[in-house]
Amino acid sequence: MGGLAVLYNRQLPMINSEQSMSIVDACESRTNVTPEFPMGWFSVSRSHELHVGEVKPVQAFDRELVLYRTRSGVPVLQDAYCPHLGAHLGHGGRVVGESVRCPFHGWRFGAGGKCEEIPYCDEIPERARLRTWHTEEKNGEVYVWYHPENTGPQWELPDLPELGDPNWTVPRYAEFLVPAHVQDIAENSCDPVHFQYVHRQPDVPPSEVTVEENGRILHLRSDASNAPIPSQLHAAVFNPGFALVRNSYGPGAEMIVYNSAQPVNRHETRMRWTLTVRREIEDLAGDDVMQGIINGLGDDYPIWANKVHKHRPVFCKEDKTLVLFRKWVRQFYLTEKDKREIA
Numbered sequence: 001m002g003g004l005a006v007l008y009n010r011q012l013p014m015i016n017s018e019q020s021m022s023i024v025d026a027c028e029s030r031t032n033v034t035p036e037f038p039m040g041w042f043s044v045s046r047s048h049e050l051h052v053g054e055v056k057p058v059q060a061f062d063r064e065l066v067l068y069r070t071r072s073g074v075p076v077l078q079d080a081y082c083p084h085l086g087a088h089l090g091h092g093g094r095v096v097g098e099s100v101r102c103p104f105h106g107w108r109f110g111a112g113g114k115c116e117e118i119p120y121c122d123e124i125p126e127r128a129r130l131r132t133w134h135t136e137e138k139n140g141e142v143y144v145w146y147h148p149e150n151t152g153p154q155w156e157l158p159d160l161p162e163l164g165d166p167n168w169t170v171p172r173y174a175e176f177l178v179p180a181h182v183q184d185i186a187e188n189s190c191d192p193v194h195f196q197y198v199h200r201q202p203d204v205p206p207s208e209v210t211v212e213e214n215g216r217i218l219h220l221r222s223d224a225s226n227a228p229i230p231s232q233l234h235a236a237v238f239n240p241g242f243a244l245v246r247n248s249y250g251p252g253a254e255m256i257v258y259n260s261a262q263p264v265n266r267h268e269t270r271m272r273w274t275l276t277v278r279r280e281i282e283d284l285a286g287d288d289v290m291q292g293i294i295n296g297l298g299d300d301y302p303i304w305a306n307k308v309h310k311h312r313p314v315f316c317k318e319d320k321t322l323v324l325f326r327k328w329v330r331q332f333y334l335t336e337k338d339k340r341e342i343a
């Protein structure tokens with residue numbers, strides 16, 4: 001993510017959730033290892049794009065999943081392949097009350113994952129169950145908690161009081177399929193030097209990266225007062241790919257970009273952006289700021305599409321914010337020791 005502080009004239013076609021940008025596959029070097037998926041909260045759908053009774057396939061964490069909304073309105077995310085003969089529940093599965101029915105032989109699975117009915121048999125095998133992922137719905141999105149060992153959430157989803165506040169505009173949405181690992185996208189916001197070289201800011205904006213006392217929430221503050229549209233940027237990153245970016249153009253002239261990620265696989269990430277601005281500046285900044293951010297992403301795009309993930313980058317003395325980001329991000333992965341203890 002980048003270019004938040006600057007508006008550009010370059011055009012990049014905007015897409016919505018029905019469309020996706022054509023992807024240049026990320027190049028993978030044989031000598032490089034792309035990280036696994038970090039633990040944290042990730043989005044799998046906008047709330048308004050999952051209707052009661054709707055069933056859809058979802059690709060996340062290199063897995064096939066099924067997402068549906070029960071008749072009582074609860075979103076449910078489960079492994080997609082039926083334990084019987086492997087049909088994909090996201091393609092032709094049907095919601096029945098609080099459960100989903102497989103399109104192949106009609107086995108029905110509850111929102112907790114257990115098979116509740118086999119229409120032609122009165123005995124249900126013990127192992128007839130689907131893995132159910134922990135989901136929560138908040139701020140207009142459906143989130144899944146991801147942890148490699150399937151443990152419950154270790155922290156709560158942040159509040160976003162500006163959504164629904166009459167002083168702020170109705171949110172604008174954008175969605176992109178980005179050809180990069182979620183960690184590399186997150187790293188971009190802690191990389192002030194690229195603002196000059198990729199986003200053509202006049203110089204490297206003075207930036208500071210700090211981590212909250214709890215060690216988890218990372219803050220980036222960037223002073224873009226030299227940019228064509230001067231601003232002060234503050235990004236709070238809750239976990240890789242999940243951030244709240246505030247940009248202030250002056251007293252009362254503020255905008256927020258709420259940024260959530262769906263790691264599709266190790267080379268593709270679906271990014272969902274929600275933008276709201278103070279009503280006072282909507283006519284000046286609402287659509288233009290959104291377009292500026294989209295154009296900023298277009299600057300990053302060719303870099304992401306062709307780069308490799310450097311597991312051990314060579315940093316120079318001035319790469320302080322990147323070094324801090326790499327230290328911070330480690331906590332979202334299991335260490336080799338964790339893995340040995342679990343095994």
Ligand code: FES
Nearest residue numbers: 082084085102105
């Ligand atoms: S494959 Fe699902 S019921 Fe047979």
Ligand SMILES: [Fe+2]
Nearest residue numbers: 001002003300
């Ligand atoms: Fe960028």
